[in-house]
Amino acid sequence: MSVIxxxxxxxxxxxxxxxxxFVRAVKGGQYDDDYTPSVRVLxxxxxxxxxxxxxxxxxxxxxxxxx
Amino acid sequence: xxxHSCFHCGLEVIKKEEIVFDGKxxxxxxxxxVYEIFTDNGxxxxxxxxxxxxxxxxxxxxxxxFLDNEKIAAKLLEFEDEGTSIVSLYIPHIHCxxxxxxxxxxxxxxRGIGSSQVNFSEKKVRIIFNPKETTLKDIVLMLCTIGYExxxxxxxxxxxxxxxxxxxIYKLGVAFFCFGNIMLLSFPEYFETEEFWLxxxxxxxxxxxxxxxxxSFLYSASGYYVSAYKSIRNGMFNIDIPIxxxxxxxxxxxxxxxxxxxxxxxxxxxxxLVFFMLVGRLFQQKTYSFLSFERDFKSxxxxxxxxxxxxxxxxxxxxxxxxxxxxLLIRNQELIPVDGILISNDCQIDYSFVTGxxxxxxxxxxxxxxxxxxxxxxxxxxxxxxxxxxxYLTQLWSNDIFQKKNESHRRSITDAISRYFTPALLLxxxxxxxxxxxxxxxxxxxxxxxxxxxxxxxxLALTAPFTLGNVLRIMGRQKLYLxxxxxxxxxAKADMIVFDKTGTITTSKASDISFKGKPxxxxxxxxxxxxxxxxxxPLSRRLYDFLPVAELxxxxxxxxxxxxxxxxxxxxxxxxxGAAAYVxxxxxxxxxxxxxxxxxxxxxxxxxxxxQYRKGLEQLxxxxxxxxxxxxxxxxxxxxxxxxxxxxxxxxxxxxNQKPEQKLEAIRKWQETGHNVMMIGDGLNDAxxxxxxxxxxSISENVNVFSPACDGILDATEFSKIAYFLKLSKKAITTxxxxxxxxxxxxxxxxxxAVSGKLSPLVAAIIMPLSTVTIISFVTLAxxxxxxxxxxxxxxx
Numbered sequence: 043m044s045v046i047x048x049x050x051x052x053x054x055x056x057x058x059x060x061x062x063x064f065v066r067a068v069k070g071g072q073y074d075d076d077y078t079p080s081v082r083v084l085x086x087x088x089x090x091x092x093x094x095x096x097x098x099x100x101x102x103x104x105x106x107x108x109x
Numbered sequence: 110x111x112x113h114s115c116f117h118c119g120l121e122v123i124k125k126e127e128i129v130f131d132g133k134x135x136x137x138x139x140x141x142x143v144y145e146i147f148t149d150n151g152x153x154x155x156x157x158x159x160x161x162x163x164x165x166x167x168x169x170x171x172x173x174x175f176l177d178n179e180k181i182a183a184k185l186l187e188f189e190d191e192g193t194s195i196v197s198l199y200i201p202h203i204h205c206x207x208x209x210x211x212x213x214x215x216x217x218x219x220r221g222i223g224s225s226q227v228n229f230s231e232k233k234v235r236i237i238f239n240p241k242e243t244t245l246k247d248i249v250l251m252l253c254t255i256g257y258e259x260x261x262x263x264x265x266x267x268x269x270x271x272x273x274x275x276x277x278i279y280k281l282g283v284a285f286f287c288f289g290n291i292m293l294l295s296f297p298e299y300f301e302t303e304e305f306w307l308x309x310x311x312x313x314x315x316x317x318x319x320x321x322x323x324x325s326f327l328y329s330a331s332g333y334y335v336s337a338y339k340s341i342r343n344g345m346f347n348i349d350i351p352i353x354x355x356x357x358x359x360x361x362x363x364x365x366x367x368x369x370x371x372x373x374x375x376x377x378x379x380x381x382l383v384f385f386m387l388v389g390r391l392f393q394q395k396t397y398s399f400l401s402f403e404r405d406f407k408s409x410x411x412x413x414x415x416x417x418x419x420x421x422x423x424x425x426x427x428x429x430x431x432x433x434x435x436x437l438l439i440r441n442q443e444l445i446p447v448d449g450i451l452i453s454n455d456c457q458i459d460y461s462f463v464t465g466x467x468x469x470x471x472x473x474x475x476x477x478x479x480x481x482x483x484x485x486x487x488x489x490x491x492x493x494x495x496x497x498x499x500x501y502l503t504q505l506w507s508n509d510i511f512q513k514k515n516e517s518h519r520r521s522i523t524d525a526i527s528r529y530f531t532p533a534l535l536l537x538x539x540x541x542x543x544x545x546x547x548x549x550x551x552x553x554x555x556x557x558x559x560x561x562x563x564x565x566x567x568x569l570a571l572t573a574p575f576t577l578g579n580v581l582r583i584m585g586r587q588k589l590y591l592x593x594x595x596x597x598x599x600x601a602k603a604d605m606i607v608f609d610k611t612g613t614i615t616t617s618k619a620s621d622i623s624f625k626g627k628p629x630x631x632x633x634x635x636x637x638x639x640x641x642x643x644x645x646x647p648l649s650r651r652l653y654d655f656l657p658v659a660e661l662x663x664x665x666x667x668x669x670x671x672x673x674x675x676x677x678x679x680x681x682x683x684x685x686x687g688a689a690a691y692v693x694x695x696x697x698x699x700x701x702x703x704x705x706x707x708x709x710x711x712x713x714x715x716x717x718x719x720x721q722y723r724k725g726l727e728q729l730x731x732x733x734x735x736x737x738x739x740x741x742x743x744x745x746x747x748x749x750x751x752x753x754x755x756x757x758x759x760x761x762x763x764x765x766n767q768k769p770e771q772k773l774e775a776i777r778k779w780q781e782t783g784h785n786v787m788m789i790g791d792g793l794n795d796a797x798x799x800x801x802x803x804x805x806x807s808i809s810e811n812v813n814v815f816s817p818a819c820d821g822i823l824d825a826t827e828f829s830k831i832a833y834f835l836k837l838s839k840k841a842i843t844t845x846x847x848x849x850x851x852x853x854x855x856x857x858x859x860x861x862x863a864v865s866g867k868l869s870p871l872v873a874a875i876i877m878p879l880s881t882v883t884i885i886s887f888v889t890l891a892x893x894x895x896x897x898x899x900x901x902x903x904x905x906x
Contacts, residue, residue, distance in 0.1 A: 047313070057286065061286045064282050065279065065282065078226075078228055078229040081209050
């Protein structure tokens with residue numbers, strides 16, 4: 043019947059594993075910002091037809107009339 | 110009115126100025142340009158996430174030149190290396206998902222930006238860029254062009270990286286880990302005791318549970334031991350004493366139980382208790398990370414100013430490097446960072462934020478100018494008299510009385526109850542013990558510990574955090590941001606409300622003047638302006654500033670009739686300005702302030718002044734005056750005394766010409782007469798009063814930018830809701846009291862089990878979570894109900 047020692051030990055080891063994962067997540071800053079990632083995950087990957095280089099160099103662009 | 114909203118920023122479009130581009134309408138050239146930039150770079154999805162998310166870009170010419178100074182730029186960077194630099198910028202405009210999206214796609218707009226990440230709750234964007242391809246200044250300017258201007262102040266210059274305090278999260282994690290595992294392991298013993306398996310492995314299970322409870326007992330609950338110890342040393346009985354006592358007794362009793370084989374102990378309840386209590390703490394600890402309640406002058410000051418070196422060369426220097434004798438160049442709308450002497454010609458300086466004076470101060474060449482004023486008008490030069498740390502404003506601020514003091518002396522409602530609770534609890538425990546000791550020593554020991562265990566005021570201690578935490582969130586959603594939950598109790602206790610005038614009950618935005626009537630010709634306008642020149646009436650001064658510049662004309666026969674108006678003859682035309690009756694015009698009585706005009710007895714129309722007092726002010730004063738003493742404490746002169754007296758209930762005390770120290774003194778005096786004072790102010794001149802008052806609320810047109818140290822920040826648009834917030838805080842306290850009764854009932858039931866010596870671990874394991882859950886749901890529902898009810902009531906009123 044000593045299998046129960048084994049089973050309980052395994053379950054504790056698994057639990058400790060999750061606990062360590064939690065501590066690492068906190069340390070990594072995952073709990074510092076709990077809002078932005080929830081928005082970020084909803085952004086679609088856009089279908090970008092061509093890799094675009096910045097067309098207008100912003101800081102120099104003066105208001106153009108019409109493209 | 111024929112208006113609709115700008116596609117980019119959502120402001121109303123005025124038909125005359127509308128720009129139609131690409132089938133969309135924009136309110137100004139700026140908005141259209143931003144739209145163009147985004148569409149040109151394939152970033153038009155910006156407009157898909159949120160409707161009208163943008164802000165129109167403001168002119169920034171020269172404002173960020175100081176970023177050319179490498180020393181300053183380097184101070185702002187978080188990290189700097191050969192090919193990578195990292196900077197975190199605070200951008201007040203961040204408010205929606207579109208903002209997050211565009212700011213995380215900056216690399217598509219600007220060469221040299223590697224990646225960027227937004228922290229929404231702090232309103233910060235962290236940009237990683239290549240310093241070889243771009244500079245910090247270019248990035249900041251680029252952000253300005255797309256309407257996301259960062260806010261850079263002296264505060265950024267000094268601060269190191271602040272590590273956020275994560276200990277509560279760790280403690281909570283540990284507590285939950287222990288709690289969950291122990292619950293699972295103790296389950297078998299709740300039901301069966303005689304089974305073969307359990308008998309066989311009972312010791313193993315119990316010692317494993319013991320081992321698992323250690324981290325929770327030693328680490329997670331450690332905060333309660335420290336707090337209890339501190340409060341005993343201060344001679345106060347706070348709620349943490351019975352909690353700490355309960356936890357420790359529970360642990361010792363349970364250990365004794367399993368060592369001697371009496372039973373399984375209360376480890377399950379112990380860890381559950383610790384976990385629930387920590388959840389309560391986390392709930393109460395709601396913070397608005399994008400706001401700071403401890404701001405000082407540093408976040409108000411610029412980081413650098415323009416210095417004029419010999420040979421008229423202009424360079425940006427950090428504010429701290431300014432020396433006595435330096436020459437500085439201050440542009441329109443810039444802040445004067447140090448005391449000095451004006452070298453240029455006359456100028457107007459707006460000191461409203463520092464002194465509370467509503468009207469700009471006129472300074473002549475050679476006058477002394479003090480730090481903290483904002484320049485209006487042309488560029489000026491000044492010579493520095495003292496460095497930043499020596500300047501009046503800085504000295505004033507560093508004064509100890511201006512620091513918001515520690516709140517340890519404030520007794521919270523929970524502590525007030527525990528003053529009676531703790532002694533009563535100990536009394537019952539000893540009575541039970543002394544009764545049973547004559548019957549059975551063993552039971553006596555059991556009863557004594559059981560009382561302390563079951564009475565451990567978990568539900569009691571959770572009441573306040575959950576109620577106040579919930580109300581804190583409700584208020585936060587309505588734009589009153591409180592520093593912590595304790596402020597709500599102070600709000601409920603206040604019985605006197607002191608208002609500052611400038612910027613608090615008046616808006617700091619320049620009030621609008623509009624003309625109603627027949628259009629005036631340029632010549633007529635110049636007549637009016639010339640006539641106004643001679644009058645010192647506040648309305649005349651404001652109208653004079655509003656009218657366009659006109660050539661000088663000679664006024665004959667100028668006459669001012671107090672309370673009526675002015676008249677004079679210019680170029681043979683008789684001009685009359687003033688009250689409707691005075692100029693010969695019958696008007697229906699309106700509350701609006703207006704200056705009527707008649708030229709040669711021909712009525713032309715009137716200039717209508719938008720009331721500069723905040724909306725709903727009179728109603729607010731009326732509803733507040735029933736329950737509160739109202740005072741006005743202003744740094745301005747008493748020019749508006751009459752107007753204010755009309756609006757305020759009779760007999761209200763009005764104090765004018767108050768210096769910051771005098772304001773503080775006035776508050777202290779009222780407090781000494783036994784009042785709980787709530788101060789509502791906005792500027793640096795109120796800082797002392799806000800700190801001295803029992804609860805200081807600062808009104809802010811833009812909560813993101815600046816407010817003095819205070820207990821709470823209220824968005825100016827919600828000013829009229831002050832009465833509602835005060836009522837809500839009172840209801841919160843009522844809720845807490847009701848819930849205290851409820852939790853005491855649980856304690857009575859538990860104590861019944863305890864003193865009769867029948868408290869089994871199973872009963873404890875049921876009572877504890879049950880009471881916690883009912884209390885939490887009760888206070889949450891009750892406070893939400895009150896918030897709703899009050900809201901609909903004030904909405905109807």
